[in-house]
Amino acid sequence: MTVPSTAHEIRLASRPEGFPTPENFDLAEVPVPTPGAGQLLVRTLVMSVDPYMRGRMNDAKSYVAPYEVGKALEGGAVGEVVLSNAPGFAVGDTVLHGLGWREYAVVDAEQAAKVDPQRAPLGAYLGVLGMPGLTAYAGLVDVAGLKEGDVVFVSGAAGAVGQVAGQVAKLRGASRVIGSAGTDAKVEYLIDELGFDAAFNYKDAPVAEQLAAAAPDGVDVFFDNVGGDHLEAAIASFTLHGRAALCGSISGYNATESTRPPGPRNLGLAVGKRLTLRGFLVWDHAHLRDQFEREVTAWIAEGRLRYRETITEGGLAKAPEAFLGMLRGENTGKALVTF
Numbered sequence: 248m249t250v251p252s253t254a255h256e257i258r259l260a261s262r263p264e265g266f267p268t269p270e271n272f273d274l275a276e277v278p279v280p281t282p283g284a285g286q287l288l289v290r291t292l293v294m295s296v297d298p299y300m301r302g303r304m305n306d307a308k309s310y311v312a313p314y315e316v317g318k319a320l321e322g323g324a325v326g327e328v329v330l331s332n333a334p335g336f337a338v339g340d341t342v343l344h345g346l347g348w349r350e351y352a353v354v355d356a357e358q359a360a361k362v363d364p365q366r367a368p369l370g371a372y373l374g375v376l377g378m379p380g381l382t383a384y385a386g387l388v389d390v391a392g393l394k395e396g397d398v399v400f401v402s403g404a405a406g407a408v409g410q411v412a413g414q415v416a417k418l419r420g421a422s423r424v425i426g427s428a429g430t431d432a433k434v435e436y437l438i439d440e441l442g443f444d445a446a447f448n449y450k451d452a453p454v455a456e457q458l459a460a461a462a463p464d465g466v467d468v469f470f471d472n473v474g475g476d477h478l479e480a481a482i483a484s485f486t487l488h489g490r491a492a493l494c495g496s497i498s499g500y501n502a503t504e505s506t507r508p509p510g511p512r513n514l515g516l517a518v519g520k521r522l523t524l525r526g527f528l529v530w531d532h533a534h535l536r537d538q539f540e541r542e543v544t545a546w547i548a549e550g551r552l553r554y555r556e557t558i559t560e561g562g563l564a565k566a567p568e569a570f571l572g573m574l575r576g577e578n579t580g581k582a583l584v585t586f
Contacts (some may be wrong), residue, residue: 374581393421555580
């Protein structure tokens with residue numbers, strides 16, 4: 248194929264105060280870069296928008312460096328190799344990499360992983376078979392130590408991570424799985440399509456009340472994507488030696504100092520209940536990848552694990568819109584942008 252001389256990237260125009268706006272993003276035309284030794288030029292086909300990206304828009308110390316104002320954002324993407332200066336990669340290969348938010352990216356070969364478009368749709372490598380899927384799997388298996396018979400609560404259960412976490416819990420022997428979501432349609436999705444035993448709309452009534460009703464005998468494992476009132480509710484409902492895998496706290500991602508939700512007010516219960524509340528990052532559990540891929544791929548093939556994707560078409564220019572919609576909770580399952 249002919250490689251154009253210029254292409255587009257999305258840059259961080261300014262740091263948001265509270266909820267981001269379209270003005271925080273800038274669509275810039277740039278020269279298409281030339282790959283050096285050991286590098287690939289990759290044309291983006293599909294890119295991911297994820298909650299963690301909101302944190303990188305802030306100028307704050309964290310587990311990953313913040314985005315720089317005036318420079319392109321980054322994130323997971325799958326694309327086609329159009330030029331290769333690296334052994335083992337050929338023009339036409341499809342690869343997963345971390346330089347999304349660009350139409351064309353120069354990627355170091357060691358930062359690219361080949362994926363098979365015949366094995367699964369490309370979006371799956373950014374979702375159920377990618378980082379979100381492994382996050383769900385590792386959080387339950389490694390972090391929370393899921394055991395057969397456990398009662399499991401998943402917050403944000405209709406998102407990219409939550410939809411996998413709830414199903415993995417069931418498939419690995421949980422006796423009861425409960426999920427929270429932000430719309431009645433998502434609650435129906437969790438119960439009718441994904442097989443959750445119970446689910447509730449957290450906007451309908453206090454989370455603690457709804458969780459106590461859904462889990463009258465308590466919760467053994469909590470997979471948390473939300474934080475705030477969901478974490479407080481889980482602490483109240485935990486059985487002795489309950490375990491929480493703390494994956495995210497999206498309830499506070501767009502908060503300012505004046506709107507930040509309070510932390511759990513009942514943390515003292517963790518002492519008497521001998522709770523384990525453990526935060527984690529997916530890349531600390533890379534040793535599980537092969538096991539995860541074997542199990543989840545088989546479950547999908549057997550029709551035992553289902554998933555949804557919310558796809559925004561229209562290419563790079565639509566990426567900010569897709570990102571903001573994801574932060575508003577408009578997606579069910581993985582949020583993707585196709586080119």
